[in-house]
Amino acid sequence: MDLGVRWKLHGDGRTPAPGAVVRPDERLSWPRTAGLGAQHVVAMFGASFVAPVLMGLDPNLAIMMSGVSTVIFLLATRGKVPSYLGCSLSFVGVAAVIRAQGGTSATVTGAVLVVGVVLFLVGLAVQYFGARIIHATMPPIVTGAVVMLIGFNLAPVTASTYWPQDQWTALLVMLFTGLAVVCLRGFWSRVAIFLGLVFGYGISFVFDRIFGKIHSVDGGGHMTDHWRLDLSGVGKADDWIGLPAFHGPSFQWSAVLVALPVVIALVAENAGHVKAVGEMTGENLDDRLGTAISADGVGSVLSTALGGPPNTTYSENIGVMAATRVYSTAAYWAAAGFALLFGVCPKFGAVVAAIPGGVLGGITVILYGMIGLLGAQIWIKSEVDLRNPLNLVPAAAGIIIGIGNVTLKFTDTFSLSGIALGTLVVITGYHALRTLAPAHLKTQEPLLDEGTSSYDEPSEGDGERRLS
Helix, strand or coil, X not given: CCCCCCCEECCCCCCCCCCCCECCCEEXXXXXXXXXXXXXXXXXXXXXXXXXXXXXXXXXXXXXXXHHHHHHHHHHCCCCCCCCEEECHHHHHXXXXXXXXXXXXXXXXXXXXXXXXXXXXXXXHHHHHCCXXXXXXXXXXXXXXXXXXXHHCCHHHHHHHHHHHCHHHHHHHHHHHHHHHHHCCCHHHHCHHHHHHHHHHHHHHHHHHHHCCEEEECCCCCEEEECCCCCHHHHHCCCCCCCCCCCCCCCCHHHHHHHCCHHHHHHHHHHHHHHHHHHHHCCCCHHHHHHHHHHHHHHHHHHHHCCCCCEEECHHHHHHHHHHCECCHHHHHHHHHHHHHHHCCHHHHHHHHCCCHHHHHHHHHHHHHHHHHHHHHHHHHCCCCCCCHHHHHHHHHHHHHHHHCCEEECCCCXXXXXXXXXXXXXXXXXXXXXXXXXXXXXXXXXXXXXXXXCECCCCCCCCCCCEC
């Protein structure tokens, strides 16, 4: 059986020729391959370490299971789809909602484990019916709206939890991270979140030395005098080598219902990732989409069963591949190895867990907004016409419900709100309206007054465009 673990040497194994690419079944020399693997791990440092911290889960276990999930993914896809799996930011809002309802870490991982099972089943369905099942049930208007409401639902977390802990550090980190994303080039722009974390650590340390303790809310929401950067946990982590803490999942229907909508975002992420990799490598990978989705589901189930966060394909690593033009899956095996090493280093996890609240405030302002705007990007790339009420009405209603945490109470013990209710409104609303809508709406013809949203073509000899 071909498991995709054999690679032929590309050229002399040193540097690809101008215009050439290192294909998934090729590799450079092993030292260079190891270096590329380390680069992939660094690329996902920012988001993949921030996500478990924001979810209240062990970052050591998160990075260790990301390595395990990557191995599962590479074996499942037979080395045809180069990818690294890390903790998805789409789950951060879910964890915040579950914890706000009194849920524990076990409740969070239990709810997400169910999402992993559903994702695995979706992958099997895609393998059997083909990618058309995704387009039929989750057209771009639906996936874009769900991704948008998931991202923007997180705004109160930043505003009420992280930013107040140290507003000035948060402001500086936000400005630095924004400049890094926009002004840096190539690989460095891909690790802007990581650079923002490093900058935030440094600023917090300097402010502690200059101004002393800060009087503000701490991570628990209590007003106290505390150090911005508290590294006491690093000293308490006596061992350099040791297994992270495991815990079993706990299942609550209310938490599961909150988490299930993320399946839509994960399917969209996977589809986009496989398509992007196919375009870069020049191979048609549509037949691998179902396998990729199922592999993500298996990796997430295994991780959450042990108390870790879910894992999915990572867009940061697509950027690294695009910059280096090296698509060798050998580099991802190396990345998985480095992740496993980091995962069994308690001191490393303690450093990650010590990220100051103000630093998270500055980073999440950008990070959460970027998640939400990815939904708009889906609309733009798919040319979704928001002048058509069939698209506009369900998306508008669902997004407001998701962002505003609108609640629909059924009984004293069961209600739907926020992400879950917003997603339900978008999906059921779109398909119900499409069933009842007249034929001319289904052709995507705009019915709203075009004069409010478009420009007339300039008449012959007219040098400027004018409003309708």
